[in-house]
Each structure stands twice: as structure tokens, then as C-alpha cells.
Amino acid sequence: MNPTNSEKIRNVAVVGQTGSGKTSLVEAIYHHIEKTSRKGRIEDGNTISDFEAEEIKHKHSISLSLVTLNYGGYKINLLDTPGVVDFIGEVHSGLGGCDMALFVVSASEEITYDTRRIWNIAAANSIPRMIFINKMDKDRANFEDTIDALSLAFGAGIAPIELPIGNGPNFAGIIDLFDETSTSYSAGLPTISEIPADIAITEHRAHDLLVEGIVIADDSAMAAYLEGEVPPKAELEELMAQGVAKAQVFPVVVGSATSQIGIDRLVTFLCEIAPPPNPNTSDALGLQTFKTYSDPFLGHLSLTKIISGTLKVDSECFNHRSNATEKIHSFFSLVGKEHLNLATASSGDIVAIAKLGSLRTGDFLGTPNSSAPRQLLEFPKPTLSYKVTPAAKADEEKLSLALSKIIEEDSTLDIHRDTRSHALILSGIGELQLTTALEKAQRRYGVKATLSPCDVAYLESLAGNCEVEGKYKKQSGGHGQFGVARLRFGTKEIGGGFSFHDEIVGGSIPRQFIPAVEKGIVDGANTGGKYGFPVVDFEAHLYDGAYHSVDSSEMAFKMAGSIALREAIERLGTVVLEPISQIKVSIPPQLQGEVLGNLNSHRAKVLGSDHDQATGRFIISAVVPTNELMTYSNELRSITAGQGEFDATFDHYEPLPKALYGKYLT
Ligand SMILES: Nc1nc2c(ncn2[C@@H]2O[C@H](COP(=O)(O)OP(=O)(O)OP(=O)(O)O)[C@@H](O)[C@H]2O)c(=O)[nH]1
Ligand SMILES: [Mg+2]
Known part of the structure; x- marks a missing residue:
């Protein structure tokens, strides 16, 4: 079934730190909806969404995968993302394609910066969010502590709509704070009953807090509530859904992916509370590709969201990046690696377009006049x-x-x-x-x-000014080779480039041979200086020379130019220049001592620091020799326990300190 009404589509990115149980949760949802006899397990390497050989080998997700499920008239497109920060680009893709992010956190592990990093990206892009507290069945699972940690990390808006019955191995069911019922599970199957007496008081308090948290956003509901009128469940859910869609309220539910507890309820909430897509009202077809796969067996697949109109077999669209009209011959619905051919797909839906090799992540396809929709989230730069x-x-x-x-x-x-x-x-x-x-x-x-x-891109510059003669003379019977070029070489400021000045007067070198002298110098400079790196930032003034009417040639003058430069290098010596990068390091404020100390050990010059009020992060700007950054990504991760981020861009060249020649220029 493929709904034609976007109100019945749910595009949900499943996100969170590695190991929180995202892939297991997608598996549990699949198992619940498809009523499969056996559920896939990470340990067995047979889950729906981790199907690539590298995912099975490493036992964690590497690529974004789409699992499309139909449930009660709804189409749920789950985008399972990897939590390992190396693959954060996949999270950006998933968040770019979804209408809500489902954060999966573990009740028995700390919430690390990796989850916060994703939260910050979602918050910066106003993406609605919901939280699933997973692994409630594990030893040391603690619901209250996890709620406290969530509130501390993400502030206002965290709204638990369920309570667990029991913690850890005693986790047996869930209390619904909307309708104040209890659901207990046996072999993953739910039975609804009254709330156990021992948690009734806690439940009432949590229920009242939830209702107040919801009605506060709606004036008329608030007024009625103050008169003692509690809105019915459907109205509360509707009000909450509005808060979720505005990315102001973040409902929290609880369960266990592997024990299958709470999964049925989560699916219902996804249908009832998660926002539907918000497609463009235009009837013209508009598509946005947010992820491409290039597999030699599956071929080129592009996960694409239909932003407006209806996609049909052989639909044509104008690609705004390549300025080309593309014809879409076939597209699929995906359940991990399994695909199902579709004949049509309506606005708001996600499909995999097949075998259109020209599609790239971020492409927007529409009519030549249609304006691009919300840009995809910007991808982090390689570091x-x-x-x-x-x-x-x-x-x-x-x-x-x-x-x-x-x-x-x-x-x-x-x-x-x-x-x-x-x-x-x-x-x-x-x-x-x-x-x-x-x-x-x-x-x-x-x-x-x-x-x-990598080799460091060192350069060399001449260490002074001098006059030299480059002479090339060869006599080996018959035609000889002869060319003399007299040059003044001079230094330039770093980044000043190379300039050649023809100052020949009186024809001591015929005009046609002068470009050859310059070519010889340029070739010689590229071949490398004293240490083998390209010689840069100097000027060459050709002021005199000599030629022979028979033996002179372009080749002879090229050699003369190159010999002159070599002579100048020999006489003057060179200064090695090293590339310097500008970096921005973002860390939690309490780690600034360690991070600054480490930066100093890398010859960094700190340019400034700033406390970002919005994220609470401490941002250090510095310039650092690029050479020192080779392993910085690993070091920063280790000294900040994964909580540090940085980006680096090449900035300029500076002389390498003489004391380091021995260390780096072997
Ligand atoms: N006890 C228990 N274990 C779970 C639960 N959910 C997941 N696990 C286990 O936790 C481990 C990690 O689960 P995954 O589903 O791979 O976690 P993930 O979030 O997809 O991890 P990445 O793909 O690396 O981001 C696996 O060994 C799962 O079996 C749960 O509810 N209870
Ligand atoms: Mg996974």
C-alpha cells in the first residue's frame, strides 16, 4: 500500500550515539509490524538495516538505511543512521530527509557528547524530536536518572509520556501517562490493565506534570484546565503533536528493543504524534536527493524525498545542479536491501530512485523555474x-x-x-x-x-639575493648547444609568487629564446630546492646573456635558466616554508585547560576564544602548522572523550623553525 495522502506518511530518522540500540529498535519495529517469526540480531549479523558486509563485520551501522513499513494505513519510512561519529555525514543525510528525529538513548549508559552533537544539529535546523529510552531491561538501567540526564543535556521541552514498570531485569511493562493505564508484556505481547497500586502516587504526579506541560502551550486548554477540566486523551495527544511539530516539545517513551517491550506503543505514537511531511503545495514534481549509494550489484540508488507532486515511472525533472533534464525510469520502496518496484509515489514520501547515475546527494529536481526547497543540512568538512x-x-x-x-x-x-x-x-x-x-x-x-x-606540502624560498650566470655549452661534433643567461635572483614576501623580468637590451639574447629562459627557471623551481620541495616566491631579472648564431636553441636557453637557478640555490641556500592551518576547536568549557595545553604542544598560536551561549561550548580559534594536525583528530577525541570537534582550513605558509629541520626534513 502506498498512501496518496501525505498526512499518513511518517519520515523518521533514528539517531543517537553508537550502541544505543537504533538498529535493534528498527528491527523490533519491523518484527512487530511484519509479525515475523524470528527477529534479526546484531550479534547474528542478520538485521534488516545493517546488511552491508562491513556493518556485519564491525557490528555497527556504517550507512544510512531505509526501512519502509506500512501500518494501519500509515507509511512509516525509518532511516536508521550510524552512531559512530566517523559516519556523522550519514546522520546529516538522514536528518535532511526526515520530518522527525527519533533519538534512541540507553537507560543503562551515559548520554555522551555524540548524542548531544546530533541533538544540536537537529535543534539548529528546527527538526522535531522524540526520545526512546531503550535497554530498560539491562542491569543498572535507571529511568529517573536518564530523564534527569536528558533534562540536563537538552533543557526544557523534555516530556515523558510513559513510565516504566520496574527497572533492569524486573522491567515488565509501561504506564501510559495520557490515559493512565498499565501495559504489561509477556513474551513481547502486551496486556492492558490498571496501574499497580505501588506506583499510583508517582504516576499521578507524573501525569499532572505532563498535562500541565501540554496545556501551558494552549491558552484555551490552559483556561479550561484551571477550571478543573482535564482534556481527554485525544485532545492531549493532539496538543502534544502540535508542540512536537513546532520542535518545542520532545516526548519521551521507554522500552526495550531486544525484549520487544514498548515497541507496539512506540509505533502507535509515531503514527499519532510524529509530524507528517510538510510538502510544497505545488502540483509540479519536486524531488530532493539526500543520500546516494553506488553498489556494483545494486547499481546507483538515490534516496529521494518527493517535495511536491507525484512521481511516476518515466517522470521527467530538471536537475538544478547539472542543468539537465532527467528521466526517472524506475524507483523503489526499500526494506534494508530488499526493494519493491513502485509505479507512483506521492508528495512527502521517500523513494529510492534506481540507476540514475547522475544524481548526487543534495540534488534538487523540479521544473526549470521552481525554486529550491530548504537546503539539505551542510555536511562537515573532512579533517x-x-x-x-x-x-x-x-x-x-x-x-x-x-x-x-x-x-x-x-x-x-x-x-x-x-x-x-x-x-x-x-x-x-x-x-x-x-x-x-x-x-x-x-x-x-x-x-x-x-x-x-601524507607528505607535508613544504615549499622552499631563496634565502637572499644574488647575481648568477647560467651557462649551457655542449660540443659533440656537428651541431653544438650554447646559451648563456645572466640573472639577478631576489626574494619576495611569502605568497608573493614568481615573477620574471626581461631586462635584455641590445640583443644579447635573441627575443625568441627569452621565454625558454623563464621556462627553464620554472621547471627548475618545480623540480625542487635544497630539500627537494618546490621553490617559490622569488623574482628573476634576466639582464644579460650570450648566444651563438648556429648552436643556440630554445633547449640551450632553457638549460641555462635552470642552471642559473640551481647555482643561486647553491649559493644562497633556501628557507623551508611549512603550511599553517587555521582551526576552530569546539569543546565543553571544563576541558579548555587540557585542550589548550595540547594545542601548545603542537606549536599552535591561539588567536582567541569564545563562549558560545547557545550551545554552552567553548570555541578556540588558533593557527597550527598543518603537519601537527595529522593526528589531531585522534588526539582531540581522546583528550575530550569524544566531546571535542574541530575544523581546519589551510591559511598560509610560514618558515619552518630551523631547530625543526632535523626532525622533519630527513
Ligand atoms: N539488553 C538490551 N540490549 C540491547 C537493546 N537494544 C540493543 N541492544 C544491544 O546493544 C548493542 C548495540 O545495538 P545496535 O542496535 O547495534 O545499536 P546502534 O545504536 O544501532 O549502534 P550503531 O549502529 O553503532 O550506532 C547490540 O549488542 C544489541 O543487541 C535492549 O533493549 N536491551
Ligand atoms: Mg546501528
């Missing part, structure tokens, strides 16, 4: 780079092709060739993400490769 080398030299090209396919799937991965060393550089957010990309390259494209630290 970690490694050189990738194929195990077999002959696989250079194959590796580059394989990685270019793999990076299409993850908007936070990037590859490029280092212009000087021609090495292939893979950049991303974390080491696990990069090694997983190589695992995929091996499995899918049969090419094996390893990661190693």
Missing part, C-alpha cells in the same frame, strides 16, 4: 587525510576509480591527487571511516590498499 597506496602498483587507476565511486556515497569523504607527489589522498572525519572505505574498495572492486601518513 583527517591519509595517503592511499594500492597493494599492487598496477592497481593505481583501479583504486582511484573504486574510491571515487565509494566517496559518492559519503559526502564527508574526499579524494584528490597531490599535485606534487601524485599520491592519492583520502580525506574524511575519522580513521574507521577511512579504513572502512578501503574495505569496501576491496570487497566491491577487488582492489587492496593501505593508508599511510
